[in-house]
Amino acid sequence: MEVKDILLSEETLFRDETVFTPNYIPADFMHRDSETKELALSLKPGLRGVNPVNTLLHGPAGTGKTTAVRYLFHQIKESSGKLATVYINCEDYSTPYSIFAKIYESLYGFPPPSTGKPLEDVKERVYSRLRRDNRSLVVALDELDCLFLNRNVEAVLIDLLKAHVSYDFDRVGVTGIMINRGYMAQLSEKARSVFNPSLIHFRPYSWREVRDILEYRVRYGFYRDVVPEEVLESVVDITHEKGDLRLGIDLLRRSALLAENDSSRTIREEYLTEAFSRISSPKARRGKLSSDEGKLLQVIEGNNNMSSGRIYELFREGTGSGIKRYNQLIKELERKKLIETEYLKGRRGRSRKVRLLLE
Numbered sequence: 001m002e003v004k005d006i007l008l009s010e011e012t013l014f015r016d017e018t019v020f021t022p023n024y025i026p027a028d029f030m031h032r033d034s035e036t037k038e039l040a041l042s043l044k045p046g047l048r049g050v051n052p053v054n055t056l057l058h059g060p061a062g063t064g065k066t067t068a069v070r071y072l073f074h075q076i077k078e079s080s081g082k083l084a085t086v087y088i089n090c091e092d093y094s095t096p097y098s099i100f101a102k103i104y105e106s107l108y109g110f111p112p113p114s115t116g117k118p119l120e121d122v123k124e125r126v127y128s129r130l131r132r133d134n135r136s137l138v139v140a141l142d143e144l145d146c147l148f149l150n151r152n153v154e155a156v157l158i159d160l161l162k163a164h165v166s167y168d169f170d171r172v173g174v175t176g177i178m179i180n181r182g183y184m185a186q187l188s189e190k191a192r193s194v195f196n197p198s199l200i201h202f203r204p205y206s207w208r209e210v211r212d213i214l215e216y217r218v219r220y221g222f223y224r225d226v227v228p229e230e231v232l233e234s235v236v237d238i239t240h241e242k243g244d245l246r247l248g249i250d251l252l253r254r255s256a257l258l259a260e261n262d263s264s265r266t267i268r269e270e271y272l273t274e275a276f277s278r279i280s281s282p283k284a285r286r287g288k289l290s291s292d293e294g295k296l297l298q299v300i301e302g303n304n305n306m307s308s309g310r311i312y313e314l315f316r317e318g319t320g321s322g323i324k325r326y327n328q329l330i331k332e333l334e335r336k337k338l339i340e341t342e343y344l345k346g347r348r349g350r351s352r353k354v355r356l357l358l359e
């Protein structure tokens with residue numbers, strides 16, 4: 001097909017393509033009842049005019065953590081004005097100022113004046129607004145590990161949870177979301193005692209659960225009979241094996257686009273195979289790296305299984321980066337599952353090896 005024909009063609013397999021987009025909140029959020037109820041119980045005090053209980057949602061990628069929070073926040077907004085809910089992705093907003101500006105925007109309906117309002121001023125206005133409206137506040141900090149990596153976590157938690165000291169407001173709760181709760185050990189005594197979250201664990205979905213969830217997307221997202229049973233099961237197999245629902249949803253969408261391009265009315269196994277090889281290629285995963293991460297990965301590729309100390313030397317020679325930055329980048333690449341590190345019991349304290357995970 002010519003490019004123009006592709007763009008103009010009205011033939012589509014999608015009944016509703018938004019069902020496959022990242023911000024879609026499923027009307028039927030399945031198989032997460034107990035986790036969602038637990039979170040609801042923690043937030044409920046906020047509806048009664050006191051502070052919501054702090055929580056930490058943790059578990060592997062693609063297990064519904066973000067969706068659970070957005071789903072509940074949506075319901076709270078619909079049902080009551082007593083509790084202000086603000087969702088923040090710390091990958092995008094990672095400084096105290098940007099986080100409070102986001103809260104301000106959510107309460108006032110517009111961002112703080114861009115005349116360089118200092119942080120103190122923005123905080124003051126956030127809390128005075130909440131006092132005036134007699135509301136509690138819950139802030140979800142998604143991808144909370146980003147705040148550990150840039151070391152803003154203490155400041156942000158304390159600004160939110162100790163607001164009664166400077167701003168006479170004590171009705172704030174924080175819902176943290178992250179994959180690995182191991183980071184919590186890095187918090188200072190002080191931050192840990194103000195945050196002290198109830199933990200809610202999100203376990204991977206079973207094969208059956210993955211099938212239910214994907215079947216629902218297929219039903220609402222595509223016209224009838226677009227996805228044959230065997231193909232759906234193959235998508236479920238792959239998704240269940242990798243443990244990330246996002247992969248399954250993305251695969252369905254991409255396979256459908258390939259089928260459309262071929263003017264096929266059904267998704268055949270070959271489109272799925274093609275879509276999968278495109279998504280999971282190392283090239284695709286590398287495409288999402290920052291430039292420093294990319295450079296470090298190159299060094300590791302040339303020196304697979306080398307000690308972390310040696311890799312650092314080579315990286316520093318190439319970039320002039322310091323050890324702190326290096327450790328941050330290593331953590332990031334680990335988080336993105338491009339490398340893994342392994343501690344060795346050596347004679348001279350702890351040293352570790354860095355290994356590539358690119359298949």
Ligand SMILES: Nc1ncnc2c1ncn2[C@@H]1O[C@H](COP(=O)(O)OP(=O)(O)O)[C@@H](O)[C@H]1O
Nearest residue numbers: 026029030061062063064065066067213245246
């Ligand atoms: N129980 C569920 N029911 C329906 N869709 C779900 C469910 N759990 C996750 N999803 C979908 O899977 C994808 C990943 O979920 P997400 O909440 O972003 O995972 P996490 O935040 O744990 O990485 C999203 O598209 C979401 O809509």
Ligand SMILES: [Mg+2]
Nearest residue numbers: 065066067142
């Ligand atoms: Mg998430």
